Amino acid sequence: MLLLIHFPLDPASRKVRILLKEKGMAFELREERAWERHEEFLALSPGGDLPVLIEADGKPIADAGAIVEYLEETGPAPSLYGTEPRARAEVRRLAAWFDRKFQREVTANLLDEKIGRRIMGKGTPDSSAIRAGILNLKTHLDYIGWLADRRTWLAGDSFSMADISAAAQLSCIDYLGDVPWDDHQGARDWYQRVKSRPSLRPLLGDRIPGAPPPTHYADLDF
Structure with missing residues (x-):
């Protein structure tokens, strides 16, 4: 299964999470605080950027733009860019x-x-x-x-x-x-x-300890 190394309130991570869900691709999440610059993480993402997608064979793909293009080229339909x-x-x-x-x-x-x-x-x-x-x-x-x-x-x-x-x-x-x-x-x-x-919807369940969202955040009808 795919593994996505992410941070809950990182927009780039959220972008890839939404795309994976739209394509119906199963994946697991692992939270990473990129600013702590762990050596293990930097070995996967030399630029220190989130997210990082780890394929089933263990090979990493870093940078949200690169991940999106990769998933568009190799993942299932639909295309999220269109055809024309x-x-x-x-x-x-x-x-x-x-x-x-x-x-x-x-x-x-x-x-x-x-x-x-x-x-x-x-x-x-x-x-x-x-x-x-x-x-x-x-x-x-x-x-x-x-x-x-x-x-x-x-x-x-x-x-x-x-x-x-x-x-x-x-x-x-x-x-x-x-x-x-x-x-x-x-x-x-x-x-x-x-x-x-x-x-x-899964993003609406994200929480940062000590900093809860407003009550309407997860309300689908506001």
């Missing part, structure tokens, strides 16, 4: 938007400050970073709502890696209770559909 070249390009564009832009503008300012600093023992959060993250989050929620109002899913007619990438990031921020859902109905409606999918 232009549609696949749009999925990749939006997946990169959330993997990089949302991560940089929102996740790094909220999750890393509120949870990351605490569990890594790096002191108190930077209030200016948190304010920036909250402001940036509203812009991203507006964009999600704009996309969801014009398409069935974020990139088009089918659920795709664009939705998975967005949900992986946003579910971590929702764990903090920082998402103003009532002010962004379009994004809320989209996320409600996403978190009702069987592939996302």
Whole structure:
């Protein structure tokens, strides 16, 4: 069976977990605190990045992007990118938007400050970073709502890696209770559909000791 080395509130880890579930692939989880830089872990992921996928033969694949591409090439249907070249390009564009832009503008300012600093023992959060993250989050929620109002899913007619990438990031921020859902109905409606999918439900059971999520976090109806 596949083994995924992950951290529960790591968006990249969540992205791969959702993909594996969408493809119906059985896997086990092993939690790793990458910042502790254990030698055994660094031997599998020289860059110290999560997640790492270990195949049944023991061979590792590190980096979420590499893992996603590998699973798309070797795993079962359905494709989470689609088949038509232009549609696949749009999925990749939006997946990169959330993997990089949302991560940089929102996740790094909220999750890393509120949870990351605490569990890594790096002191108190930077209030200016948190304010920036909250402001940036509203812009991203507006964009999600704009996309969801014009398409069935974020990139088009089918659920795709664009939705998975967005949900992986946003579910971590929702764990903090920082998402103003009532002010962004379009994004809320989209996320409600996403978190009702069987592939996302296991993530809603994740808990960080001493930092519980808000009561609506695991509620499929908010």
